[in-house]
Amino acid sequence: MRHLRIYDMIEAVHRSGSIRKAAEDTNITASALNRRIQAFEEEFGSEIFERLPRGMRLNPAGELLLHHIRLQRQDLARVHGQVADLSGIRRGHVKIACSQALLPYFLPREISKYRAEFPDVTFTVNVRDRIQAEKDLVNFESDLALVFEPAHMVDFEILHSVHQPVMAVMSAAHPLAGRESLRLRDCLEYDLVLPASQFGVRMLLDQASARIGRKLEPVLETDSFDMVRHFAAYGQGIGFQIPVGLNALARPDMAFVPISARDVSGGELYLGHLRKRTLPVAALKFANQIASAL
Amino acid sequence: MRHLRIYDMIEAVHRSGSIRKAAEDTNITASALNRRIQAFEEEFGSEIFERLPRGMRLNPAGELLLHHIRLQRQDLARVHGQVADLSGIRRGHVKIACSQALLPYFLPREISKYRAEFPDVTFTVNVRDRIQAEKDLVNFESDLALVFEPAHMVDFEILHSVHQPVMAVMSAAHPLAGRESLRLRDCLEYDLVLPASQFGVRMLLDQASARIGRKLEPVLETDSFDMVRHFAAYGQGIGFQIPVGLNALARPDMAFVPISARDVSGGELYLGHLRKRTLPVAALKFANQIASAL
DNA sequence: CCATAGTGGTGCGTTTTTTGCATCGCTCAA
DNA sequence: TTGAGCGATGCAAAAAACGCACCACTATGG
Numbered sequence: 200m201r202h203l204r205i206y207d208m209i210e211a212v213h214r215s216g217s218i219r220k221a222a223e224d225t226n227i228t229a230s231a232l233n234r235r236i237q238a239f240e241e242e243f244g245s246e247i248f249e250r251l252p253r254g255m256r257l258n259p260a261g262e263l264l265l266h267h268i269r270l271q272r273q274d275l276a277r278v279h280g281q282v283a284d285l286s287g288i289r290r291g292h293v294k295i296a297c298s299q300a301l302l303p304y305f306l307p308r309e310i311s312k313y314r315a316e317f318p319d320v321t322f323t324v325n326v327r328d329r330i331q332a333e334k335d336l337v338n339f340e341s342d343l344a345l346v347f348e349p350a351h352m353v354d355f356e357i358l359h360s361v362h363q364p365v366m367a368v369m370s371a372a373h374p375l376a377g378r379e380s381l382r383l384r385d386c387l388e389y390d391l392v393l394p395a396s397q398f399g400v401r402m403l404l405d406q407a408s409a410r411i412g413r414k415l416e417p418v419l420e421t422d423s424f425d426m427v428r429h430f431a432a433y434g435q436g437i438g439f440q441i442p443v444g445l446n447a448l449a450r451p452d453m454a455f456v457p458i459s460a461r462d463v464s465g466g467e468l469y470l471g472h473l474r475k476r477t478l479p480v481a482a483l484k485f486a487n488q489i490a491s492a493l
Numbered sequence: 494m495r496h497l498r499i500y501d502m503i504e505a506v507h508r509s510g511s512i513r514k515a516a517e518d519t520n521i522t523a524s525a526l527n528r529r530i531q532a533f534e535e536e537f538g539s540e541i542f543e544r545l546p547r548g549m550r551l552n553p554a555g556e557l558l559l560h561h562i563r564l565q566r567q568d569l570a571r572v573h574g575q576v577a578d579l580s581g582i583r584r585g586h587v588k589i590a591c592s593q594a595l596l597p598y599f600l601p602r603e604i605s606k607y608r609a610e611f612p613d614v615t616f617t618v619n620v621r622d623r624i625q626a627e628k629d630l631v632n633f634e635s636d637l638a639l640v641f642e643p644a645h646m647v648d649f650e651i652l653h654s655v656h657q658p659v660m661a662v663m664s665a666a667h668p669l670a671g672r673e674s675l676r677l678r679d680c681l682e683y684d685l686v687l688p689a690s691q692f693g694v695r696m697l698l699d700q701a702s703a704r705i706g707r708k709l710e711p712v713l714e715t716d717s718f719d720m721v722r723h724f725a726a727y728g729q730g731i732g733f734q735i736p737v738g739l740n741a742l743a744r745p746d747m748a749f750v751p752i753s754a755r756d757v758s759g760g761e762l763y764l765g766h767l768r769k770r771t772l773p774v775a776a777l778k779f780a781n782q783i784a785s786a787l
Numbered sequence: 788c789c790a791t792a793g794t795g796g797t798g799c800g801t802t803t804t805t806t807g808c809a810t811c812g813c814t815c816a817a
Numbered sequence: 818t819t820g821a822g823c824g825a826t827g828c829a830a831a832a833a834a835c836g837c838a839c840c841a842c843t844a845t846g847g
Contacts, residue, residue: 200536202496218795231835233795242494245576250795252843260576267572271565278561282539282554475769512824525806527824546814548823 200275205239206268208232209247213265217254269339270476277479284480289317291481295324296332296341298399298468299424300444306345309492313485320481328397336473342482345489347441348399348466356474359490363441364465365403366455368431375437376454383407383462390436392427393417399466400439407463428453443468443493468493494569499533500562502526503541507559511548563633567770574773583611585775589618590626590635592693592762593718594738600639603786607779614775622691630767636776639783641735642693642760650768653784657735658759659697660749662725669731670748677701677756684730686721687711693760694733701757722747737762737787762787 211221218236222229236255240246247261257265280291297306302324310322327335329349335341337354347363349355367381375381375389383404393415394401408415419430424440431438432453445455470489472478478486505515512530516523534540541555551559574585591600596618604616621629623643629635631648641657643649661675669675669683677698687709688695702709713724718738725732726747739749764783766772772780 202499202533205496217793219793227834228836229795230797230837234797234834237796239496243576244573245580252794254794259579263572263575263579267568270568274561274564278557279538281557282537285553285557286539475771477769511822513822522807523824524808524826528805528826531825544824546823 203272203275205235206272208235209239209261210265210268212236212248212255213257213261216256273339273479274477277477280479280481289481290319291317291479292321292323293343293479293482293485294341295322295343295345296327296335297324297345298329298332298347299326300347300400300441301345302326303425303444304446304449305443305492309485309489313488317481317484320485329399330397336471336476339473342478343470343472343486343489345468345470346399347468348402349469349471352469354474355469355471356476357469357471358486359470359493360467361443361493362465363443363468364460365400365439365458365463366442366445367458368428368438368440368445369436369454369456370432370434371452371454373435373437373454375456378456380457380459382459383411384413386437386458387413387415390418390434391415392419392421392430392436392438394424394427394439395420395422397422400441403463403466404439407458411462441466441468497566497569499529500566502529503533503555504559504562506530506542506549507551507555510550564770567633567773571771571773574775578774583775584613585611585773586615586617587637587773587776587779588635589616589637589639590621590629591618591639592623592626592641593620594641594694594735595639596620597719597738598740598743599737599786603779603783607782611775611778614779623693624691630765630770633767636772637764637766637780637783639762639764640693641762642696643763643765646763648768649763649765650770651763651765652780653764653787654761655737655787656759657737657762658754659694659752659757660734660736660739661752662722662732662734662739663730663748663750664726664728665746665748667729667731667748669750672750674751674753676753677705678707680731680752681707681709684712684728685709686713686715686724686730686732688718688721688733689714689716691716694735697757697760698733701752705756735760735762 208221208225211224212218212232215221215224218233219229222232225232236248240248243264245260247258247264248255249258283290295306306324314320325335325341327344327346329346332341332344332346333349333351333355336344344355367375367386369376375385393404396402396405404415418436419426421427424444427438427440430436432450439458442455447455470486470493472482472486502515502519505518506512506526509515509518512527513523516526519526530542534542537558539554541552541558542549543552577584589600600618608614619629619635621638621640623640626635626638626640627643627645627649630638638649661669661680663670669679687698690696690699698709712730713720715721718734721732721734724730726744736749741749764780764787766776766780
């Protein structure tokens with residue numbers, strides 16, 4: 200869209216922080232770029248950049264404009280998608296920000312299933328904690344977010360939610376492996392491997408242990424749920440995960456035992472998008488599929 | 494916004510139905526306009542107009558694009574408003590689609606009150622029935638709608654609603670003028686002046702009279718509530734109106750008596766805007782003022 | 788404390804894009 | 818059948834955008 204070129208230029212200057220650097224990205228001379236920015240500001244009726252001795256920075260007006268630019272671009276992409284839909288072609292691209300728990304089993308399965316029906320739809324999946332996921336939505340870097348116990352949710356519009364108890368994860372040979380359910384105090388007898396504090400599961404566990412007057416002292420704290428699972432699988436440790444991140448069939452060597460709701464009531468896994476936003480067709484259809492899968 | 498000129502051109506062609514006519518509105522030659530449309534379609538990846546022997550018409554892709562254009566333009570206006578807000582200037586323009594009932598007293602008073610605080614804000618008020626009001630919102634021809642008993646409401650997001658009983662309107666000298674409330678059957682003894690069938694008040698009255706096995710036979714049916722009031726004021730007839738359209742202080746020569754809720758339960762007056770839309774600052778502030786006034 | 792590298796801004800000749808004019812081919816209604 | 822109205826197009830003129838060279842300014846680091 201050549202007529203929206205000026206928006207690309209503004210974003211390029213915003214990204215690189217200087218006209219000269221942005222000029223390279225834009226395949227244009229710094230002088231030409233400079234003049235287009237100036238002309239735009241003139242027409243817009245207000246400066247959108249602060250001129251600092253070391254470069255350019257968006258001022259508040261520019262921040263507002265930037266959001267408009269992103270909104271505008273995403274909406275145009277939606278229109279493009281719908282127009283493609285008219286001609287019977289199901290094309291498009293879906294950008295997802297999600298918790299790690301969704302990565303090993305759930306999302307790969309759902310994406311494959313979706314692409315079996317619409318092979319021309321492509322995906323971007325970014326692992327984000329619950330705070331960053333919301334920021335991604337605001338910046339239009341993701342269409343959908345699938346997160347466990349999100350943090351503020353002011354810009355988050357819920358499409359679907361599902362309750363997830365917290366599961367203890369351990370080797371199938373572990374003494375507690377046969378139990379129907381576990382109390383939190385049972386787990387404290389063993390080596391604990393816990394996700395880092397920014398994760399929802401950890402937050403729930405911390406709250407629960409505080410209630411029974413104990414403090415969790417993990418032997419291993421990590422930001423990788425893969426690590427949690429593998430450490431638990433090959434030792435006597437206990438890890439924690441939510442059911443959507445587990446697959447009993449795929450791991451007969453492991454045991455997954457729910458923590459009693461009396462200790463940890465569990466949390467909600469939310470599927471949502473940016474408030475007030477109209478999703479592209481592809482993203483909407485995929486969201487519906489996920490919602491029914493959950 | 495020079496870079497959005499192509500959008501103006503597309504809208505102009507859509508409005509006038511032909512390139513040559515649109516060329517005059519756009520202050521450009523037909524050939525230049527033609528080529529810009531062609532270039533845009535090329536870049537957009539799909540034709541947006543049907544070429545008919547008698548002119549141009551938007552095809553489905555074009556309809557989708559047109560909606561995007563309007564959305565985009567309105568959002569840019571919102572950004573402009575917010576930027577003006579940053580510099581302390583309260584400028585802007587508010588477009589309202591409303592029922593006739595709001596015209597005589599309510600809206601003039603509220604607009605004056607608002608403009609006393611923000612004199613640089615201007616207004617457009619269009620009288621619309623409840624069906625057309627919603628269309629106006631969809632086409633971005635209005636920011637706000639203030640309507641009685643709207644029809645489908647699928648694209649309508651309610652900001653505020655207030656219950657309005659139906660009032661009988663008559664001369665102060667009318668035999669029924671002193672009553673505290675009226676049954677519908679009391680009114681049927683007199684000459685009736687009714688709003689046309691597209692109005693919410695009429696719909697409620699029709700339903701109510703059908704319930705008591707009667708049919709309303711007005712001596713005067715009109716699409717002007719002014720006419721209803723004046724006819725009632727100068728004769729023995731009875732008209733009907735909702736309270737927001739009446740002002741006892743301004744008309745000591747008239748009497749307003751509520752119809753018993755056992756006959757006509759009344760209806761809701763809704764203030765709303767297009768679903769998912771972010772209103773310009775001025776419109777939002779005005780909407781808040783109206784909501785509290787109601 | 789000054790040299791230097793990096794920043795945005797500008798004058799001017801050149802290139803690219805857009806526009807206007809004239810004209811073609813087509814369709815439909817009188 | 819003819820004329821009026823439509824969109825499309827070739828070509829030259831006008832306008833806009835661009836690249837180059839250079840200016841003024843300011844932090845930073847030897």
